Amino acid sequence: MPTDEQLALDLLGRTDYGRVATSMRALPFMAAARHVVADGRLLLRMHRGHGYHQACAGSVVAYGADNLNAAPARDGRWTVQLIGLCTAVEPADAALELFGPPPGCADGDLFDPVYLRIEPQVTKIHRFGPTRTRPLEHLR
Numbered sequence: 001m002p003t004d005e006q007l008a009l010d011l012l013g014r015t016d017y018g019r020v021a022t023s024m025r026a027l028p029f030m031a032a033a034r035h036v037v038a039d040g041r042l043l044l045r046m047h048r049g050h051g052y053h054q055a056c057a058g059s060v061v062a063y064g065a066d067n068l069n070a071a072p073a074r075d076g077r078w079t080v081q082l083i084g085l086c087t088a089v090e091p092a093d094a095a096l097e098l099f100g101p102p103p104g105c106a107d108g109d110l111f112d113p114v115y116l117r118i119e120p121q122v123t124k125i126h127r128f129g130p131t132r133t134r135p136l137e138h139l140r
Contacts (some may be wrong), residue, residue, distance in 0.1 A: 004123045006040075008080045011067075011125065013037040018065030020044060020116075022086070024055040033116075034102075035065065038095035041117055042082060045099050047106035048114040056116055057088040063118055068128075076129035083122040091115050 002010070012018070012035060021030045031052040033044040042063065046053050066079040091099075102111045 004125060005082075005120050008082060008120070008123045008125055009037045009040065009042065011078055011080050012042060012065055012082075015065045015067060015070075018063055020046075020052070020056055020061050020063050020086075022055050022059050022061040024052070029055070033063070034099060035063070036095060036098040038091065038098055042120070043089065043091055043095055043099075044086075044116040044118070045102065045113050046116065047109075048112040049106060049109050053088065053114045053116060056086045059086055060084065060121075061086045061118060073128075074130055076127055078125060078127045081122075081124040082118055082120040083124075084118045084120040086116050086118050089115050089117045 016034060017032055018035055019030045020033050021028065023029065029052070031046065031050065033046045035042055035044050044063070060083065062081055062083045064079060064081040066077070068077050068079065071077050102113050105111055
C-alpha cells in the first residue's frame, strides 16, 4: 500500500503545473510553477526574473496541483497539497529533460529558469468522485 506521499507524487506526475504558496515581506503570495517528479522528489522550475524563488528557497512552502479542470467527473478528480522545506537545487540532466523546454518568455522577458525542491513534511490528498466507496488507489 503506497504512503500518502508516494500517492501524492504519483498524482503530481500526471500534471505539469501547480502553484507554490509562501510569504514575501510578510505578505502571502502564490506563483505558478512547472513541476516534475524525479527520483521520488518534487522539483519546481520558475522564472528567476520574478524573484519569487528567493522567498521560497529556505522557507516552508505549500505546493498544490490538481486535475479539477481536466478530468471527467466519472473518472474522479483530485487535489494534492504538499507542505515542506523548499531549497534551491541544480537538477541532474535527467531531471532537466523531464521538464522539457522552458517557455521562451515570461511577462515579455526572456525566461530564466531557476530550480527548487520541496521536501514534503505534510501531504494532503483530496478526491472528488461519483461514489463514496471508490478507493483512492483507483487513481494510480
